[in-house]
Amino acid sequence: MVLYYADRDRDFGTRVRLFPQAPFLAGFTEPEVVWLSPPAGSIASGPADDRMYVVDAINKDEPYAFPYLPPYRGLARAPVEPDASGHFAHLPPDSRDFLAVHMYGSVRRVLDIFESYLGRRIEWPFQRDYPRLEIIPLIEWDNAQSGYGYIEFGRFSSAEGKFHAFGLNFDVIAHEMGHTILFSLLGFPTSGQMPLAFRAFHEACADVTALIGLLHFDSVLDRLLRSCRGNIYTINELNRLAEISETKQIRLASNNARIWEVGDEPHELSRPLTGACFDVIVYLYASELRERGLIPSDLWSLAFETNKIGAAADDVSSAFARLYENRHFAFKAALMEARDIFGRSLVAAWQTLPSDQVTFEAFGAALLSACSGISGEQHLDEIREIFRWRGIEIPSPSPSFR
Numbered sequence: 001m002v003l004y005y006a007d008r009d010r011d012f013g014t015r016v017r018l019f020p021q022a023p024f025l026a027g028f029t030e031p032e033v034v035w036l037s038p039p040a041g042s043i044a045s046g047p048a049d050d051r052m053y054v055v056d057a058i059n060k061d062e063p064y065a066f067p068y069l070p071p072y073r074g075l076a077r078a079p080v081e082p083d084a085s086g087h088f089a090h091l092p093p094d095s096r097d098f099l100a101v102h103m104y105g106s107v108r109r110v111l112d113i114f115e116s117y118l119g120r121r122i123e124w125p126f127q128r129d130y131p132r133l134e135i136i137p138l139i140e141w142d143n144a145q146s147g148y149g150y151i152e153f154g155r156f157s158s159a160e161g162k163f164h165a166f167g168l169n170f171d172v173i174a175h176e177m178g179h180t181i182l183f184s185l186l187g188f189p190t191s192g193q194m195p196l197a198f199r200a201f202h203e204a205c206a207d208v209t210a211l212i213g214l215l216h217f218d219s220v221l222d223r224l225l226r227s228c229r230g231n232i233y234t235i236n237e238l239n240r241l242a243e244i245s246e247t248k249q250i251r252l253a254s255n256n257a258r259i260w261e262v263g264d265e266p267h268e269l270s271r272p273l274t275g276a277c278f279d280v281i282v283y284l285y286a287s288e289l290r291e292r293g294l295i296p297s298d299l300w301s302l303a304f305e306t307n308k309i310g311a312a313a314d315d316v317s318s319a320f321a322r323l324y325e326n327r328h329f330a331f332k333a334a335l336m337e338a339r340d341i342f343g344r345s346l347v348a349a350w351q352t353l354p355s356d357q358v359t360f361e362a363f364g365a366a367l368l369s370a371c372s373g374i375s376g377e378q379h380l381d382e383i384r385e386i387f388r389w390r391g392i393e394i395p396s397p398s399p400s401f402r
């Protein structure tokens with residue numbers, strides 16, 4: 001059987017290369033080939049397509065802020081051209097053109113993933129004024145932001161004084177896309193005000209979007225599982241999510257924060273909710289392993305207990321390591337399934353939550369409801385317990401709900 005026909009190349013989509021994590025972090029020196037949904041040849045130079053376009057501004061030293069908004073009208077570099085077959089995977093990673101493609105490819109990738117969870121096109125929350133998202137890969141600014149009709153990234157200097165573009169950080173881009181997708185599916189509060197709980201909820205969801213995006217890289221799944229021998233309850237690489245934490249947006253997914261321990265700044269307050277979402281993915285993963293007969297029931301419950309009370313962690317890890325031996329791909333399939341059950345539940349919850357009544361508790365209830373629609377009622381008590389441990393008490397469903 002031949003699966004790869006050169007003359008059918010365009011049907012498979014367009015190739016780009018993305019860094020799963022910032023390239024100067026150990027182990028991520030090579031970008032990974034990723035296929036984007038637009039057929040090869042359909043993405044114009046820029047890159048640009050029907051949803052978004054890159055404009056590589058020259059010396060833009062003022063970030064957008066109302067009433068300064070797109071379109072960008074200043075000087076810009078020439079648009080990046082595809083190769084002869086319509087792909088964009090041919091550029092050297094240290095080039096400015098690569099950065100433009102990396103921004104475009106990361107945005108497009110996150111959109112592809114979340115449209116796939118939703119099963120339909122995600123309209124831009126700013127579509128009334130802008131049919132397409134404007135992407136500016138590098139401006140003279142030490143931060144990154146997305147806003148009404150645009151996403152623009154600056155650069156920062158490392159401890160050694162080297163300049164690094166934020167646009168090479170997939171997780172930072174995915175975080176910004178998380179805000180945009182959430183505004184599309186959830187909407188804006190009708191009052192026009194964004195209360196603290198709404199903003200903290202947004203930050204948590206943006207970080208979880210980045211986490212789900214990362215878990216779609218083969219290399220991330222492989223490294224993650226191999227480094228912890230299948231037991232992602234313990235130390236893992238995901239908590240390096242956006243290690244470049246100089247930007248205000250970035251928080252860790254794997255954390256132990258509880259609601260009464262954190263302050264009331266939105267990013268700070270988001271941490272228990274981000275942590276709860278991470279724990280739910282890990283829990284679903286262990287449950288998939290159990291259902292597939294890859295771990296026994298007693299290890300499954302011990303792992304869940306360990307995560308909550310910190311007992312017997314070493315025993316759990318060595319038991320996992322023995323079972324993981326020669327089973328990498330089976331464990332990987334379970335993790336992908338857990339990721340996708342969570343991803344589908346997440347977008348369903350975003351759609352059902354009223355934008356005027358966003359609380360962590362209401363989100364928890366919406367997530368539970370979505371999850372039971374997707375994978376039955378088997379996980380509800382544990383998910384409720386995961387939220388409770390964080391200090392988020394999910395209200396009991398009304399009788400009509402069940």
Ligand SMILES: [Zn+2]
Pocket residue numbers: 175179202203206249
């Ligand atoms: Zn943010």
